[in-house]
Amino acid sequence: xxxxxxxxxxxxxxxxxxxxxxxxxxxxxxxxxxxxxxxxxxxxxxxxxxxxxxxxxxxxxxxxxxxxxxxxxxxxxxxxxxxxxxxxxxxxxxxxxxxxxxxxxxxxxxxxxxxxxxxxxxxxxxxxxxxxxxxxxxxxxxxxxxxxxxxxxxxxxxxxxxxxxxxxxxxxxxxxxxxxxxxxxxxxxxxxxxxxxxxxxxxxxxxxxxxxxxxxxxxxxxxxxxxxxxxxxxxxxxxxxxxxxxxxxxxxxxxxxxxxxxxxxxxxxxxxxxxxxx
Numbered sequence: 001x002x003x004x005x006x007x008x009x010x011x012x013x014x015x016x017x018x019x020x021x022x023x024x025x026x027x028x029x030x031x032x033x034x035x036x037x038x039x040x041x042x043x044x045x046x047x048x049x050x051x052x053x054x055x056x057x058x059x060x061x062x063x064x065x066x067x068x069x070x071x072x073x074x075x076x077x078x079x080x081x082x083x084x085x086x087x088x089x090x091x092x093x094x095x096x097x098x099x100x101x102x103x104x105x106x107x108x109x110x111x112x113x114x115x116x117x118x119x120x121x122x123x124x125x126x127x128x129x130x131x132x133x134x135x136x137x138x139x140x141x142x143x144x145x146x147x148x149x150x151x152x153x154x155x156x157x158x159x160x161x162x163x164x165x166x167x168x169x170x171x172x173x174x175x176x177x178x179x180x181x182x183x184x185x186x187x188x189x190x191x192x193x194x195x196x197x198x199x200x201x202x203x204x205x206x207x208x209x210x211x212x213x214x215x216x217x218x219x220x221x222x223x224x225x226x227x228x229x230x231x232x233x234x235x236x237x238x239x240x241x242x243x244x245x246x247x248x249x250x251x252x253x254x255x256x257x258x259x260x261x262x263x264x265x266x267x268x269x270x271x272x273x274x275x276x277x278x
Contacts, residue, residue, distance in 0.1 A: 015027065015030070015056050015058070023056075023058050024058075024062045024063075024065035024069070025066075027056050027058065027062060027063060027066035028069045028070055030056070031046070031066060031067075032070065032075060035075055035076075035086055041086065042086050042087065042088045044086050045082075045084065045085050046083075046085065046086065048083060049063050049064065049067075074087055075087055077245070087245070088153075088246055114148075114152070114177070115146050115147070115148055115175060115176050115177065116147040116149070116176075117144065117145070117146050117175055117176060118146065118147060118211075119145035120142070120143075120144050120171065120175070121142070121171070122140050122141070122142055122143075122164050122171055123140070123141060124138035124139070124140060124141075125137060125139045125141045125161070129141060129237060132161075132226050132234065133226075133237050134233075135163055139163065139164075139165075140163075140164040140165070141161045141163055142160075142161065142163075142164050142167070142170050142171050143159065143160070144158075144159070144160040144161075144162075144170075144175065145157075145158070145159045146158050146159075147211055147212075154211060154212050154213050154243075155243055155246055156241065156242050156243070156247075157208060157211055157212055157240065157241045158241075159238060160180065160236060160238040161236070161238065162236050163234075163235070166188075166190065166233075167184060167188045169183075169187055170183065170184070173187070190229060190235060191230065192227045192228065192229065192235060192236065193229065193230045194227070195225055195226060196225065197223060197224065197225040198223070198225075199221060199223055200221075200222050200224075201219060201220070201221060201222070201244070202219075202221075202222045202241070203217045203218070203219065204216055204217060204218045204219075204220050204241075208241055212241070214243060218243075218245070219245070220241045220242060220243060221242040221243075221247055221249070222239060222240070222241055222242075223240045223241075223242060223249075224237075224238075224239045225237070225240075
């Protein structure tokens, strides 16, 4: 805590009481600077409200507003009964602009991914899986449940289903340290060319919370995806639960003047596109 106090001591001159800029914004930016410079690394507890009040010579209301703003921006986390901590940086993943798997995406971003395979077996397709993969009920599919780590921290819990007839090799493949998409392409000769993904917010259930090391009821991001071969055959259906406190998705938007062009890009199987909101 002495290092944090020393960093705060250097910030006193940054509060300009004659400025028209609200005090809480000045405090917020001063605290943000400490985080951005690395004075306060991720996971470190920052000084409490009384010490911040004394350091900046402002009221507790000002400090609380500044901390609330930083919390909204995902830079700090408040833990009831424990204090306020610098948040771990969110891990970005590509959602639309390129179709890659988690493993390849993390490697390209300079992270070290690790996969713990929890299930990998052949089962009869249930109604939901059969509908997504456009196969008949109880058709054999490969079910793979994986807990994905980044820098030794669990980030994503993914369950994948693939038609066994298209890629039987996957049932015995070691997916601990390799990309499923790379295996499908290199070992099975199957290239995924497009996909349809949806996002929604859900609460962590008991087993999910235990595996992802979050509290039960913590916010998770559920990603559902169906991936297709060039001829339109569904090859993969998966649902992935991402930790809400550690995940961020990047989406690149393009303007298509003719709706027919968008359908051509996404494929005829894609549902009717909604009109623009703008």
